[in-house]
Amino acid sequence: MVVALALGAAASSARPGHAAGESPAERPLFLSLAVGPAFGYESRSFDGGSPGASYTGWAPALDLAVGRRVRRGLVIAGDLQLAMIVNRTESYLGGSYPLTDTLHFVDTLGALVDYTPWSHPRVHFGGGLGLMAATDVDTHMGSTDTNWGWALSAHAGIRRRLARGWSIGVMGRLTLYRFTSDTPPPSATSLGLLPVLLVTFTR
Amino acid sequence: MGSGPSIDGWFVRLGLILAALVGCGRATPPGALVGETEHFRLFVDPDANVPAGLDGMNGLVALETEWADVHTMLQMPDGKITYYWLSQGHIGAACGEADEGACLWEQSLEIDSPMLPNPHELNHAYMYLREQRKPVPFLAEGIAEAIACGDDQPMYPPDVPWQGIVGQLESSSDQVYIQGGIFVRYLIRTYGIDAFLRYYEQSPEQRDPALFAANFQSFWGTTLDDAWTAIHVLPPGVVPAAAYETKICPCSLPPLDPAGPVTNDPARAPYWPLPNPAGGTLALYGGPSERVQIKDCAGVRPELIGQSVLARLDGTDRRYVLPPLQSATVDAYVADDCASAAPFVLSPLDNTGYLTVAVPNPADAATVYVNLASSFSGVLYGGLDEICGTCGFDQGACQPLAPTARPGVQGPLYGTVTLYRSVTVPTDVVSDEIDIENAGL
Numbered sequence: 075m076v077v078a079l080a081l082g083a084a085a086s087s088a089r090p091g092h093a094a095g096e097s098p099a100e101r102p103l104f105l106s107l108a109v110g111p112a113f114g115y116e117s118r119s120f121d122g123g124s125p126g127a128s129y130t131g132w133a134p135a136l137d138l139a140v141g142r143r144v145r146r147g148l149v150i151a152g153d154l155q156l157a158m159i160v161n162r163t164e165s166y167l168g169g170s171y172p173l174t175d176t177l178h179f180v181d182t183l184g185a186l187v188d189y190t191p192w193s194h195p196r197v198h199f200g201g202g203l204g205l206m207a208a209t210d211v212d213t214h215m216g217s218t219d220t221n222w223g224w225a226l227s228a229h230a231g232i233r234r235r236l237a238r239g240w241s242i243g244v245m246g247r248l249t250l251y252r253f254t255s256d257t258p259p260p261s262a263t264s265l266g267l268l269p270v271l272l273v274t275f276t277r
Numbered sequence: 278m279g280s281g282p283s284i285d286g287w288f289v290r291l292g293l294i295l296a297a298l299v300g301c302g303r304a305t306p307p308g309a310l311v312g313e314t315e316h317f318r319l320f321v322d323p324d325a326n327v328p329a330g331l332d333g334m335n336g337l338v339a340l341e342t343e344w345a346d347v348h349t350m351l352q353m354p355d356g357k358i359t360y361y362w363l364s365q366g367h368i369g370a371a372c373g374e375a376d377e378g379a380c381l382w383e384q385s386l387e388i389d390s391p392m393l394p395n396p397h398e399l400n401h402a403y404m405y406l407r408e409q410r411k412p413v414p415f416l417a418e419g420i421a422e423a424i425a426c427g428d429d430q431p432m433y434p435p436d437v438p439w440q441g442i443v444g445q446l447e448s449s450s451d452q453v454y455i456q457g458g459i460f461v462r463y464l465i466r467t468y469g470i471d472a473f474l475r476y477y478e479q480s481p482e483q484r485d486p487a488l489f490a491a492n493f494q495s496f497w498g499t500t501l502d503d504a505w506t507a508i509h510v511l512p513p514g515v516v517p518a519a520a521y522e523t524k525i526c527p528c529s530l531p532p533l534d535p536a537g538p539v540t541n542d543p544a545r546a547p548y549w550p551l552p553n554p555a556g557g558t559l560a561l562y563g564g565p566s567e568r569v570q571i572k573d574c575a576g577v578r579p580e581l582i583g584q585s586v587l588a589r590l591d592g593t594d595r596r597y598v599l600p601p602l603q604s605a606t607v608d609a610y611v612a613d614d615c616a617s618a619a620p621f622v623l624s625p626l627d628n629t630g631y632l633t634v635a636v637p638n639p640a641d642a643a644t645v646y647v648n649l650a651s652s653f654s655g656v657l658y659g660g661l662d663e664i665c666g667t668c669g670f671d672q673g674a675c676q677p678l679a680p681t682a683r684p685g686v687q688g689p690l691y692g693t694v695t696l697y698r699s700v701t702v703p704t705d706v707v708s709d710e711i712d713i714e715n716a717g718l
Contacts, residue, residue, distance in 0.1 A: 125491075171440060176483075215411040215482065
């Protein structure tokens with residue numbers, strides 16, 4: 075997280091390169107804060123043929139992006155998205171089992187590209203690529219387990235300008251991620267989808 | 278410019294506040310320090326119910342005896358466990374939950390319990406000493422319920438789907454304890470304690486049925502479904518083994534010395550492994566208002582119970598007897614022919630007294646002889662097929678008793694007992710009860 079945000083900050087502190095015709099109101103520093111609900115779906119398969127399972131659950135999500143407007147309408151940023159799925163439900167062999175007193179964090183950290191078309195200045199869309207960490211926390215037993223993988227995301231949203239260069243908006247993001255785990259055996263591969271609806275505050 | 282607290286000072290203050298918050302809500306349990314041994318520090322609540330033989334330093338001796346016994350299975354490293362022996366009324370406050378029966382505080386390795394020793398909480402502590410990890414409650418409670426030497430009774434577990442149990446919290450259902458205990462004991466009996474400990478210490482710490490099953494299959498090479506079926510389902514007509522299934526006792530303490538009078542010392546001898554009578558019969562007497570309980574070390578065979586027990590066992594399957602015992606002797610009390618039967622002095626009759634005779638499982642049925650050598654007068658409610666004042670059975674001098682007859686009998690006498698092998702109970706011995714009650718009652 076620190077590395078990505080530092081990259082974003084470094085990008086923002088570099089000498090801004092104004093593109094020809096750039097609006098004077100468009101600052102080189104891009105900063106975005108967003109919060110909203112997410113719904114996690116994850117499937118897990120095991121090496122060795124044991125039956126896999128799928129998991130679903132709701133999560134609060136938080137997103138922070140820091141970057142730079144490299145040219146009109148185009149932003150490159152470092153992005154950190156945190157989602158905490160509470161008490162997931164496991165579907166396994168036809169049954170559903172609540173995973174009570176558990177948290178499943180799906181945290182992604184990567185680079186983000188966001189584009190605002192000249193013709194539709196309220197609309198923006200883009201995508202990202204990065205690393206992800208899946209952390210299971212048992213709040214009752216106190217155990218934690220973190221596994222690493224990668225994440226791809228796509229987003230689109232609208233925003234409206236407020237005062238002092240800030241904008242407020244709504245954005246939908248769909249994150250696809252994959253991670254593997256080796257302990258405890260057997261090895262397992264998890265593939266997840268995390269749709270998020272975010273209220274964004276952008277500057 | 279004023280001088281505020283340094284950064285270090287703020288950290289110290291924050292640390293103190295956090296420490297206070299963590300410690301909030303739990304006062305030190307009541308109890309006076311009794312003493313300290315290699316593995317235990319014992320505090321006893323003045324209101325605790327302390328039975329005879331466990332008072333004072335005997336409590337610590339009892340804990341060390343338990344440690345030494347269980348150590349033969351769990352091989353836990355040395356450590357120091359703080360044990361608060363509390364009254365029932367103080368347990369809720371000590372454990373932080375009103376309905377807790379006892380508890381272990383892992384970080385401080387402190388046990389709060391109204392009994393001593395408490396095998397369940399001690400097993401938790403021993404496993405924590407082995408490795409500080411957090412297996413799912415199904416396994417953690419399972420091993421805590423797996424090892425003990427006492428008078429626990431079979432639980433008759435229902436064949437419920439394991440998927441719903443392995444992900445549960447221990448507070449969700451008694452099934453986590455019951456099914457977990459049976460499951461762990463099955464694994465220990467089937468694969469051995471060393472293999473089980475290796476499995477336990479690599480098992481998932483997430484309460485996830487799919488992961489639990491995949492890990493089980495990965496480790497043992499068999500499916501959890503198959504293991505569950507082996508535990509819960511037996512061929513039709515056979516009584517499920519679980520009907521007799523109880524906890525596993527290490528049986529590593531010194532065996533009973535069958536030299537006559539027995540000294541009961543619950544701190545040093547909470548049970549006695551049965552000695553191998555080498556063809557003889559072990560006669561155990563619990564006392565006029567006590568009963569003898571002989572249990573299976575592996576916890577899979579029915580217990581033998583009686584006011585007195587005559588056990589002619591071959592010693593291949595280990596058993597132990599619980600205190601109190603008044604006497605233990607070995608002689609040919611149960612014989613295959615009348616003349617060889619050694620005289621056995623029947624304990625004073627009362628309305629609950631009965632004599633249990635046990636021999637190795639015969640092919641079909643076996644008749645054995647007993648010589649009840651004391652003077653008594655009572656009513657025979659069952660167990661003896663024939664009685665005779667002499668060994669005149671072969672000459673037809675004594676008639677078989679009708680199955681429904683309840684004749685008055687007077688000792689001394691000789692008797693025959695016919696023992697039948699059960700087709701529904703998997704056991705290595707057969708037993709029958711000679712039930713003679715005081716004629717005046």
